[in-house]
Amino acid sequence: MKSIVVLHHLLFFFLLFSHVSSWKKEEFRNCNQTPFCKRARSRKPQHCNLIATDVTINDGDLVAKLITPNRFEQNPDQNSTDFQPNPLILSLSVYQDGILRFKIDEDPVYNPPKKRFQVPDVVVPEFESKKLWLQRYTKGVIDGDSGESFFVYLFDGYEAVVRSDPFEVFVREQSSGKRVVSFNTHGLFDFEQLRVKKEGDEWEERFRTHTDSRPFGPQSISFDVSFYGADFVYGIPEHATSLVLKPTKGPGVEESEPYRLFNLDVFEYLHKSPFGLYGSIPFMLSHGKSHGTSGFFWLNAAEMQIDVLGTGWDAESSIVLPSDQKRIDTLWMSEAGIVDAFFFIGPKPKDVVKQYASVTGTSAMPQLFATGYHQCRWNYRDEEDVKNVDSKFDEHDIPYDVLWLDIEHTDGKRYFTWDRALFPHPEEMQKDLFSRGRRMVTIVDPHIKRDDNYHIHKEASKNGYYVKDASGKDFDGWCWPGSSSYIDMVNPEIRSWWADKFAYSEYVGSTPSLYIWNDMNEPSVFNGPEVTMPRDALHYGNVEHRELHNAYGYYFHMATSEGLLKREGGKDRPFVLSRAFFPGTQRYGTVWTGDNIAEWEHLRVSVPMILTLGLTGITFSGADVGGFFGNPDTELLVRWYQVAAYLPFFRGHAHHDTKRREPWLFGERNTELMRDAIRVRYTYLPYFYTLFREANVTGVPVARPLWMEFPSDEATFNNDEAFMVGTGLLVQGVYTQRARDATVYLPSDHTWYDLRSGTAYKGGKTQKVEVTDADIPVFQRSGTIIPRKDRFRRSTVQMENDPYTLVIAVDGSGSAEGELYTDDGKSYEFKEGAYIHRRFIFSNGKLTSVNLAPSTSKFESDCTIERIILLGHTTKSKTARIEPSNQVTDIELGPLQIRSGVRSTVLTIRKPNVRVSDDWTIKLL
Numbered sequence: 001m002k003s004i005v006v007l008h009h010l011l012f013f014f015l016l017f018s019h020v021s022s023w024k025k026e027e028f029r030n031c032n033q034t035p036f037c038k039r040a041r042s043r044k045p046q047h048c049n050l051i052a053t054d055v056t057i058n059d060g061d062l063v064a065k066l067i068t069p070n071r072f073e074q075n076p077d078q079n080s081t082d083f084q085p086n087p088l089i090l091s092l093s094v095y096q097d098g099i100l101r102f103k104i105d106e107d108p109v110y111n112p113p114k115k116r117f118q119v120p121d122v123v124v125p126e127f128e129s130k131k132l133w134l135q136r137y138t139k140g141v142i143d144g145d146s147g148e149s150f151f152v153y154l155f156d157g158y159e160a161v162v163r164s165d166p167f168e169v170f171v172r173e174q175s176s177g178k179r180v181v182s183f184n185t186h187g188l189f190d191f192e193q194l195r196v197k198k199e200g201d202e203w204e205e206r207f208r209t210h211t212d213s214r215p216f217g218p219q220s221i222s223f224d225v226s227f228y229g230a231d232f233v234y235g236i237p238e239h240a241t242s243l244v245l246k247p248t249k250g251p252g253v254e255e256s257e258p259y260r261l262f263n264l265d266v267f268e269y270l271h272k273s274p275f276g277l278y279g280s281i282p283f284m285l286s287h288g289k290s291h292g293t294s295g296f297f298w299l300n301a302a303e304m305q306i307d308v309l310g311t312g313w314d315a316e317s318s319i320v321l322p323s324d325q326k327r328i329d330t331l332w333m334s335e336a337g338i339v340d341a342f343f344f345i346g347p348k349p350k351d352v353v354k355q356y357a358s359v360t361g362t363s364a365m366p367q368l369f370a371t372g373y374h375q376c377r378w379n380y381r382d383e384e385d386v387k388n389v390d391s392k393f394d395e396h397d398i399p400y401d402v403l404w405l406d407i408e409h410t411d412g413k414r415y416f417t418w419d420r421a422l423f424p425h426p427e428e429m430q431k432d433l434f435s436r437g438r439r440m441v442t443i444v445d446p447h448i449k450r451d452d453n454y455h456i457h458k459e460a461s462k463n464g465y466y467v468k469d470a471s472g473k474d475f476d477g478w479c480w481p482g483s484s485s486y487i488d489m490v491n492p493e494i495r496s497w498w499a500d501k502f503a504y505s506e507y508v509g510s511t512p513s514l515y516i517w518n519d520m521n522e523p524s525v526f527n528g529p530e531v532t533m534p535r536d537a538l539h540y541g542n543v544e545h546r547e548l549h550n551a552y553g554y555y556f557h558m559a560t561s562e563g564l565l566k567r568e569g570g571k572d573r574p575f576v577l578s579r580a581f582f583p584g585t586q587r588y589g590t591v592w593t594g595d596n597i598a599e600w601e602h603l604r605v606s607v608p609m610i611l612t613l614g615l616t617g618i619t620f621s622g623a624d625v626g627g628f629f630g631n632p633d634t635e636l637l638v639r640w641y642q643v644a645a646y647l648p649f650f651r652g653h654a655h656h657d658t659k660r661r662e663p664w665l666f667g668e669r670n671t672e673l674m675r676d677a678i679r680v681r682y683t684y685l686p687y688f689y690t691l692f693r694e695a696n697v698t699g700v701p702v703a704r705p706l707w708m709e710f711p712s713d714e715a716t717f718n719n720d721e722a723f724m725v726g727t728g729l730l731v732q733g734v735y736t737q738r739a740r741d742a743t744v745y746l747p748s749d750h751t752w753y754d755l756r757s758g759t760a761y762k763g764g765k766t767q768k769v770e771v772t773d774a775d776i777p778v779f780q781r782s783g784t785i786i787p788r789k790d791r792f793r794r795s796t797v798q799m800e801n802d803p804y805t806l807v808i809a810v811d812g813s814g815s816a817e818g819e820l821y822t823d824d825g826k827s828y829e830f831k832e833g834a835y836i837h838r839r840f841i842f843s844n845g846k847l848t849s850v851n852l853a854p855s856t857s858k859f860e861s862d863c864t865i866e867r868i869i870l871l872g873h874t875t876k877s878k879t880a881r882i883e884p885s886n887q888v889t890d891i892e893l894g895p896l897q898i899r900s901g902v903r904s905t906v907l908t909i910r911k912p913n914v915r916v917s918d919d920w921t922i923k924l925l
């Protein structure tokens with residue numbers, strides 16, 4: 001027995017060593033080693049010679065054929081006699097609120113050898129109901145063209161144009177003719193049509209020791225997209241880079257790889273790299289002073305590469321574009337699939353994220369507990385370890401909500417099982433945690449151990465539920481459990497089977513307070529090409545892995561989330577954390593930024609990574625606090641807590657080779673600092689929860705880049721060291737050792753209140769503010785009201801009936817506004833109106849609470865408001881009267897923050913004790 005264990009461990013360490021030592025560049029392909037990327041990148045502008053013809057209106061869409069009029073004359077490098085490009089079909093639809101969708105695919109009448117893959121289950125069903133059925137188009141000729149153009153009305157003074165020759169699709173303002181976004185302006189569109197293999201065709205591709213059989217040959221698509229009035233472009237996660245996407249090509253640009261979108265398990269990733277990480281969202285936003293914001297989304301799940309082209313990259317081409325419009329050009333390349341593209345016309349930042357959310361859905365409403373602090377480690381060893389860690393949080397008065405178990409809790413990495421030697425009483429353990437209001441999360445990965453005694457494997461192999469290899473056998477790859485197969489989650493029947501595995505009777509040892517973590521779902525395959533599944537593996541419906549690779553983890557996440565929903569009869573909101581993601585992931589759960597490193601630069605890059613996820617739909621995200629690999633020094637660990645406390649998903653996690661780093665292990669002073677950081681998070685939970693609801697309704701993220709709130713303040717456009725939490729808080733991260741001050745840009749003409757001291761700063765300026773080890777600079781913007789809960793508890797459950805504090809920061813005219821949303825924190829009753837939603841309005845020395853919930857709301861709360869803090873209020877009121885009770889209450893000086901060592905005092909209305917669910921007014925006397 002022992003020797004088997006030792007062998008197992010040796011193997012384990014061998015595996016770890018081969019992957020973990022550091023990022024191995026040569027294990028991953030670059031663009032030059034990726035033939036479709038190399039081909040696309042070497043094409044010159046005006047390569048495309050298609051024209052749009054046979055335009056009709058069909059089923060409310062504008063439909064056209066894209067044909068090559070005289071290919072020998074126009075494109076002499078395509079002289080091969082067997083090359084007969086068939087016409088392609090373009091169909092273009094218009095949706096409410098400024099969304100244009102167009103598809104380009106092969107025409108089925110020419111019998112292509114295979115139907116190309118279109119990603120199902122991403123576009124929400126409600127989106128179709130927003131379609132505006134086109135009845136007509138108008139025709140016209142744009143100067144200098146050799147063909148006609150076709151115009152359809154889009155939205156609010158914008159029109160979509162399909163230009164025939166040269167073929168182009170764009171959106172412009174009707175009155176000025178100014179362009180917003182365009183497709184194929186530079187003629188880089190190329191569509192490799194499927195064809196039957198001929199003698200002499202070399203379709204196989206080799207990379208290192210792997211061969212991709214490529215039975216369907218080349219099928220890539222590439223094109224250029226231009227954003228007008230753009231100063232910067234953003235989005236297309238996941239990359240460990242700045243918020244602004246730097247050019248990858250062009251004169252004077254340090255040439256780099258294109259931004260790659262290919263979900264990969266990258267150990268110890270590098271910051272400042274366009275390298276593709278665990279998830280992919282092919283959605284780019286542009287922002288600039290002149291047009292504002294616009295967006296482009298390509299729904300495609302194959303490997304994608306994207307170049308941001310520096311100004312002047314097209315100097316040699318003869319294309320003439322209006323020179324008065326600033327522009328950013330981009331090149332999009334994908335290995336397979338179809339063109340299924342969306343233009344979002346904005347024009348405000350929040351319009352674009354809303355437009356994108358109307359296509360892919362808004363975030364699920366999280367349970368309240370999930371917005372608290374999570375404690376994770378690879379691994380908490382056994383039940384005693386769990387008990388100890390849990391009790392230390394209480395001993396040190398540090399709140400937390402969830403304790404996590406990584407892969408070692410299972411019986412030999414067989415998910416849904418427990419190592420009964422280490423965890424003999426999993427149910428009791430969960431119940432014990434829950435008796436203090438705490439939850440547990442266990443890991444469930446998509447690789448299934450090929451062991452005939454393992455029930456999941458038995459059923460999956462018997463039912464044919466695994467992804468197949470190119471020869472049609474169950475794909476067998478190497479992962480944590482050794483030889484493994486991978487569930488084919490693209491099939492809805494298999495997802496439903498998987499979801500049933502979360503029933504309490506199936507997942508033995510699970511209880512209702514247990515939630516799930518999906519890791520390794522890129523999918524990670526240790527012995528596969530680039531540590532993932534071969535592209536010629538086969539999925540349900542004869543879809544090649546290459547066609548849907550980037551969506552594999554999404555379907556796995558979806559099935560797991562459905563499992564948690566099912567086990568409670570659809571009554572309990574699921575919590576599932578996933579490492580891989582795709583557009584739509586926000587509907588199923590939370591993501592984190594994977595295996596980062598305990599370095600200052602990784603703390604810094606976590607902010608733009610999380611802001612980018614928020615811009616592209618996934619607001620509930622975070623980075624491992626402290627860094628997954630390596631041992632953070634104490635100062636870095638403390639700073640990480642201080643920054644992460646203001647980011648949406650807040651979890652400490654560490655690799656098993658690192659030293660223990662629970663918050664009480666670094667001496668009393670540091671315990672106090674980390675406790676304060678976590679407590680600050682808990683005081684702001686009512687605000688976070690309100691913002692999560694806003695994200696749930698509108699798609700606007702909880703943590704926002706400054707330019708989203710201040711779209712005309714150019715100084716904010718490339719700032720990614722600070723961020724906004726909602727409209728009210730500006731958080732300035734501290735990313736260097738021994739910082740004694742921070743340079744903070746405070747936007748616009750607002751006043752900003754430093755929440756450590758109450759000091760007021762003028763906006764529109766860069767300020768130098770003092771920094772101590774105790775906290776990072778956080779400011780409340782004038783004109784806002786923020787709800788808090790200031791009492792200290794063990795977890796969110798104990799806070800349920802706690803009273804609120806309102807912090808009012810008045811603006812120059814003496815007014816401010818803010819909202820509070822609350823519900824039962826766990827069920828779906830809020831969808832039937834069971835919630836409290838108030839708007840607080842302060843003006844003329846009067847605070848009024850206005851109801852925004854339906855009057856029939858059945859949600860009750862006895863919570864009161866115990867304190868109202870006034871920042872920037874100048875009149876010397878001594879008392880306040882509460883209507884309708886007519887009770888009078890005192891105004892005196894009180895603390896701004898309730899935490900260790902902070903002494904600043906501000907004007908405070910003491911104990912008004914009004915109920916948060918009632919209508920009332922408080923008038924300063």
Ligand SMILES: *[C@@H]1O[C@H](CO)[C@@H](O)[C@H](O)[C@H]1NC(C)=O
Pocket residue numbers: 072076077079
């Ligand atoms: C392609 O064919 C045309 C006309 O037959 C000829 O003029 C041209 O040189 C050929 N190009 C190549 C690359 O063979």
Ligand SMILES: *[C@@H]1O[C@H](CO)[C@@H](O)[C@H](O)[C@H]1NC(C)=O
Pocket residue numbers: 362363364365366573696697698
């Ligand atoms: C909010 O979240 C719930 C699930 O948590 C989801 O069903 C709903 O569609 C989301 N959006 C809105 C507008 O409620």
